Amino acid sequence: MTSASMTDVAERPSTRRSTETHAAKSRKRDQWICWWSLPIFYNLFGLIFVYLGKVMPPPKPGLTQAEIVEFIQANANSMQIAWVLLALSLGFASLSSGLIVTQMRRMSGVSAALAYTYLAVLAVAALPGCLFCSLMFALAAFRPDRDPQIVAMLYDMGMLSFVGSLGCFVTQYLVFAIAIFLDKRGIFPKWLAYMSIWGVVTELVAMPIWIFRGGTYAWDGLISFYLGTIIFVIWEVCLVTCLYNAIKRQPLEELTAAQA
Amino acid sequence: MNDTTAATLLQAPQLAVAGATTDRAERHLPGDADIWVFVIGDMLIFSVYFAAYIFFDRGQDHELFVASQRHLSQSLGVINTLILLTSSLFVALSVHATRAGDFGIASRFLSLGGGFGVGFLLLKSYEWYSKLSSGLTISTNAFFMHYYMLTGVHVFHVLIGLVFLLVLRSELHGTARPRVKLLEIGATYWHMVDFIWFLIFALLYLMR
Numbered sequence: 001m002t003s004a005s006m007t008d009v010a011e012r013p014s015t016r017r018s019t020e021t022h023a024a025k026s027r028k029r030d031q032w033i034c035w036w037s038l039p040i041f042y043n044l045f046g047l048i049f050v051y052l053g054k055v056m057p058p059p060k061p062g063l064t065q066a067e068i069v070e071f072i073q074a075n076a077n078s079m080q081i082a083w084v085l086l087a088l089s090l091g092f093a094s095l096s097s098g099l100i101v102t103q104m105r106r107m108s109g110v111s112a113a114l115a116y117t118y119l120a121v122l123a124v125a126a127l128p129g130c131l132f133c134s135l136m137f138a139l140a141a142f143r144p145d146r147d148p149q150i151v152a153m154l155y156d157m158g159m160l161s162f163v164g165s166l167g168c169f170v171t172q173y174l175v176f177a178i179a180i181f182l183d184k185r186g187i188f189p190k191w192l193a194y195m196s197i198w199g200v201v202t203e204l205v206a207m208p209i210w211i212f213r214g215g216t217y218a219w220d221g222l223i224s225f226y227l228g229t230i231i232f233v234i235w236e237v238c239l240v241t242c243l244y245n246a247i248k249r250q251p252l253e254e255l256t257a258a259q260a
Numbered sequence: 261m262n263d264t265t266a267a268t269l270l271q272a273p274q275l276a277v278a279g280a281t282t283d284r285a286e287r288h289l290p291g292d293a294d295i296w297v298f299v300i301g302d303m304l305i306f307s308v309y310f311a312a313y314i315f316f317d318r319g320q321d322h323e324l325f326v327a328s329q330r331h332l333s334q335s336l337g338v339i340n341t342l343i344l345l346t347s348s349l350f351v352a353l354s355v356h357a358t359r360a361g362d363f364g365i366a367s368r369f370l371s372l373g374g375g376f377g378v379g380f381l382l383l384k385s386y387e388w389y390s391k392l393s394s395g396l397t398i399s400t401n402a403f404f405m406h407y408y409m410l411t412g413v414h415v416f417h418v419l420i421g422l423v424f425l426l427v428l429r430s431e432l433h434g435t436a437r438p439r440v441k442l443l444e445i446g447a448t449y450w451h452m453v454d455f456i457w458f459l460i461f462a463l464l465y466l467m468r
Contacts, residue, residue: 189294190294191297194294194298194301195297195301197420198301198302198305204412205409205413208398211398212399212405215405216312216317216405217409222312222316223308223409227305227308231305
């Protein structure tokens with residue numbers, strides 16, 4: 001942004017909807033780029049996991065080996081495309097982590113410790129929580145004549161890690177909630193912290209999927225999967241909205257000199 | 261002490277509960293809107309758990325559930341209910357004491373409330389231990405799956421509640437003017453935890 005273009009830009013009159021001038025928006029452009037990664041990535045995520053990858057809604061844990069092989073082979077091509085798309089785009093998700101950490105660093109009474117924990121734990125979570133499933137299905141689909149026992153194992157590895165990678169997300173939600181509770185500046189609203197505690201509970205009720213091969217608490221269960229997914233989607237929508245507001249309201253004086 | 265508190269205390273003999281008022285201008289939401297979002301949302305989530313219990317699994321195999329319920333001790337359930345009721349009473353008394361400015365008393369009530377909460381956890385642990393020793397685990401049957409999950413998620417809520425009570429205690433001790441609103445927030449959550457236990461008790465221990 002050159003000083004000439006800054007003076008060229010006219011100031012828009014204040015309206016209830018947008019009180020940010022063009023100049024202000026451009027100084028926050030990096031954060032807006034990060035923010036846009038969220039709706040873009042999650043739409044892609046939906047395409048990959050729901051439509052192409054056949055992970056959501058989840059296939060049943062109680063299938064026989066023959067049924068598992070049939071499931072993989074019937075969907076082999078779309079699973080492979082899903083994996084390639086995910087492998088290309090998953091790194092994109094870290095833009096949102098960086099953004100959330102940036103906003104967390106604005107909180108008062110909160111040191112860097114919680115923000116760095118958030119960053120670290122989501123980096124760890126990406127593998128079991130996201131990559132593994134698509135990768136395992138693509139691996140299973142890669143050779144049609146693979147031993148059915150191995151195909152079944154890959155199927156279990158994928159689904160169990162997807163629904164059952166509990167702790168990374170428990171930590172993410174808890175750290176986020178604690179930071180919001182401690183923050184005196186109200187960067188994020190308190191109700192988002194309470195919703196994050198719901199997120200912790202969704203992981204607790206997903207614990208039994210490692211035991212049950214059917215029913216309410218299996219990896220395709222009403223509680224362990226469907227309720228958990230609904231709560232996660234609601235939380236994510238709220239997070240994206242709150243992030244939008246946080247960036248919008250961030251005073252220009254807070255942006256570092258390097259961003260001027 | 262502000263005018264509202266003074267006026268309220270003057271009316272104390274007429275009011276059943278100090279701090280209560282029917283004057284529309286003085287009515288307020290206990291705590292804040294955020295905790296009520298949490299409480300109502302949490303109860304909605306629990307009602308999905310209960311719906312799954314009643315309609316999905318219990319409806320499929322009613323005899324199994326009735327037979328399995330006989331293994332639960334209704335006495336332990338009743339005692340736990342009384343324990344949580346008592347703890348809620350102490351937490352409510354703590355809020356009233358805070359409103360009246362008796363922070364020392366409020367803190368002691370909180371400790372009592374938390375103590376009874378710990379008592380609940382101890383009794384629940386004993387109950388789980390005795391079921392597990394009898395070979396009744398989470399994978400025994402559908403009833404016990406729900407039993408351990410419902411009581412387990414509830415125990416998690418009690419633990420969070422105890423953390424909240426500790427935060428309230430430190431507010432009472434650590435600040436010159438403890439905020440009543442914070443006490444109300446914590447108490448609202450604790451009462452919800454109590455209420456959810458009632459529903460679990462009714463569903464798991466009583467409903468045949």
